Amino acid sequence: MAKKKLDEKADHSDIVRNEDGSSNEEEPNFSDPEGYVDDVSDEELLGELLRQKPQETDGVESVIVVDGVPVVGPDRLEKLKSVVNKLFTKFGHIVNEYYPVNEKGFTKGYIFLEYTSPVQAAEAVKHTNNHKLDKTHTFLVNLFTDFSKYEKISDKWEPPEPQPYEGQGDMHYYMLEPDAYDQFCVVNGPGRSVQIWQNTQPDPTCIQDRQTWTWSYVKWSPLGTYLATFHQLGIALWAGPNFTQYKRFSHNSVQFIDFSPCEKYLVTYSPQIDTDNPDQKRIIIWDIRTGLEKRSFDPEGPSAWPIFRWSQDDKYFARIGTDVLSVYETSSFYLLDKKSIKIPGIRDFSWSPTDNVIAYWVAEDKDVPARVILLEIPNRAEIRSKNLFSVADCKIHWQKSGDYLCVKVDRYAKVRKEKSEYKYSGMSYNFEIFHMREKQIPVDSVECKEPIQAFAWEPVGSKFAYIHGESPNICVSFWGIRVGLAPVQLKKFEKRACNHLFWCPNGQYIVLAGVGSSGGGSLEFVDTKEFLVMNTTDHYQMSDVEWDPTGRYVVTGVSVWKTKVDTGYWIWSFQGKILKRINQEKFAQLLWRPRPKTLLTEAMQKEIKKSLKKYYPQFESKDRMRQSRASKELIEKRAALMEKFSQYREKRVREYNEHKPRRLALRNNVDTDELDADTENVEEEIVEFFIKEEITMLD
Known part of the structure; x- marks a missing residue:
């Protein structure tokens, strides 16, 4: 409309043209004619600008x-x-x-x-x-x-309208499985597919299969509530029966994550430095329930992941720095008592899995020996310390129930002083065992003169095992701890081809495994109650070993991240019997879904163990039903094939009978299909014809 009005105004201008085509243009007249009324509003002409007009508010x-x-x-x-x-x-x-x-x-x-x-x-x-x-x-x-x-709120109160409740669904639905089947997650190749399987018998059942569900790998939360997937822009958490998206956490190029033990917080870490973004956040701690960022940090020097380590109740988290231990409280996400703990020479630390106690060790400094210290949080009281001499390195190992602490100490075997300097030669090894539940926390020492390759506590019990020696004389030793007595060696296996120890989550059973190219894929299933070797076998190029949460099954895998051929995973019973071999191209990762802690007390668990015999008939009955179900499925499959064949045969017989009159007409009413029944009306004729003639000359 505005264009039309301007054209009308332009018609009032006079243009005079000469004979040669040149124009003698007069100045245009854009004034409105007398009585003209403009019906174009400002909103039509300047709508975009008017919307950007500053307002008072x-x-x-x-x-x-x-x-x-x-x-x-x-x-x-x-x-x-x-x-x-x-x-x-x-x-x-x-x-x-x-x-x-x-x-x-x-x-x-x-x-x-x-x-x-x-x-x-x-x-x-x-x-x-x-x-x-x-x-x-x-x-x-x-x-x-x-x-x-708020000043304009009426004095008359009106009740608010009720809002419809939108629940999050049952986050632990998988715990209600009648037969207690566990779930496991399988990742096929970086960025290919992610599958969720239920370990049903006799064959696992796939309950989820999604393409490009993750950018690299996946991780379960400690209690099994969430599945975390990695993406270029951040982390996504999935939960519920259909694995719907629960929360998203934006953090570009995130590569590492860590959950707090109670699943309240998530730590994300992006090790890549973005030069184009000076305000890049490298480490972020998130509140999982709200999805909000609680605090961000920058890594201070080289440190192993996880940089932050959590207390068992999610109340505190800590990290180590140069001669300092920083403990933060999650109520404010600031330093406990507003200051770090200055500890010159601190090298490593670890939280107790059941108490708010930190174990850390301090290196030697000239004539001051190395020390292992147990620190109680939040009062920062030293409840136990142990001096160590000629220390090269220490490794801290907590037992899962927090009853014992083992500090593996690497020592210099020989020390001699030359020109006011100490010279060391050779190495020796020993384990310092702290009895955390006993008065004044007594410490026992177990010595080993051979290099230690692996150490592992029995999760439920008082035994520990370690691999020592050098190839080909590698040995595995088992020790037991008793209250008030020194540790005693229970068993020693000699000349074993293993480099890793994998205890059953419920204790008693252990897998001695040769993981990686140096291990050769050897597997040895051992019952440590009688130290009976139940089976000795192997899985060539094995890269992973995973126990299920119940301790009934073991999975060994060959990951595409380690090798490009023969990838896949095998499922074993706890006794070492092979149950399934699944060969998958570009198999990358398998993780069992964790279970939350049991709600049964120790007394209730002991009572169940005592009365297990009365449950045996129920379990055996279910096992027979599964076997018969498998047989029934096979019989039903065969019956279905037989029924299909019978239907096809009947169809062809009907067609044969329907075409019989036509056949008789073509054969002069002679039924050649019934020769065996009636041969009198059939005339036989012998026909001879020349085929070939050969002449052979004989000498």
Whole structure:
């Protein structure tokens, strides 16, 4: 319409052309004719610009009010601003900030922050309200416009309308399986497919099969609630009967993750440094329930993953630095008591799996011996320490139930002093065993003069095993611990081809495995109750060994990440009997779904073990039903094939009988199909014809 009006105005201009085609153009007249009324609105002409017109409330809606801010003087104001900006700039750019002060220059406990848009302000209010800055300060954050909104609230109360409840579904549905079948996850090739299987008998059942479900690999949460998948933009958690997406955590190029023991928090780590993003966050701790970021960190020097290690109740997490141990509390995600623990020479640490106790060791320093220290958190009290001499290295191993702690110590065997310097030659090894449940935590020592290749505690029990020696004289020793007595050697297997130990989750049974190219894939299934070798076998090029949570099955796998041929996985019974061989191209990973801790008390578990005999008939009956079910399925399959053949035969017989009149007409009414029944009406005729003639000359 606007174009039409302009064309009409242009018609009023006069153009005079000469004979040679040139124009003698007069100045156009764009004035409206007399009585003309313009019916084009400003919205039609300038709609986009008018929508960007500043409004009176734009600045107000982008302002938030933060209450509960610490009251500080002018000397600490800049530090306060840096802390506040670090928290609130996560949600957008702050264009203005105002810190009201009194006549003495002290802040008044509240501040005003203005973002570039109301959306950023709303996000800041949503994620920072009730944020605990420290033990005495908690932020109360509101939009500035909320104050006028609350002033207009009617004095007459009206009950809110009930909202429909949307549950998350049964997150532990798999625990209700009547026959207690466990689940396991199989990853085929990086980025190909991910399958969830149920370990039904006699054959596993696939319950999920999704293509490109993960970018690299997958990981179960410690209690089996979530399945984590990796993607270029971050991590996704899946849960529920249909494995629907539970939460997403944005973290570019994330390669490592770690769950807290109670599944409250998730740690993501991106080791790649993005030069184009100076504000890149390398380590982020997330709240799994809300999906919010709790705090981010930068790695300090080279350190093994996981960088952060968690207490058994998710209340604390810690990391090691140069001569310092930093312990954080999850209530505020800041340092415990606002300071790190200075420990000169600290090398490694580990949390107890059942108590808030940290075990760490300190290296030797000139004439000061190395030490192993047990530190109680949060009071930081040393409950036990042990001096060690001529130490080269230590490894800390907690028993799963927290009853015992083993510190494997590598020592220099011979020490001699030359020109005020110590010279070492040779190595010796020993285990320092801490009895955590006994008074004053006594320590026993077990010595070994040969190199230690592997060590493992029995998860439920008081035994431990270790592999020692060098090829071809590799041995496996088993030791037992008794209350008030020194450890005693229970058994020693000599000349074994293994380099890893895999205990059954319930104890008693162990697999001695040769993992990797050096191990040759050897497998030895041992019952440590009588130290009976139940089976000796192998799985060539084996790269992984996984027990199921019940301790009834073992899976060995050959991963495509280790080799390109003969990839796949085999399922064994705990006695070493092969049950299934699954050869899969580009098989990458198999993980059993963990189970949460049992709700039965120790007394209830003991009672069940005592009365197992009365349950045997039920188990045997189910086993027979499974076998008969398998036989029944085979019989049904054969019967179906027989029925199909019978139907096909009957169809052909009917066609044969229907075509019989036509055959008789073609054969002069002679039924040649019934020759055996009636041969009188058949005339026989012998026909001879010349085929070939050969002449052979004889000498």
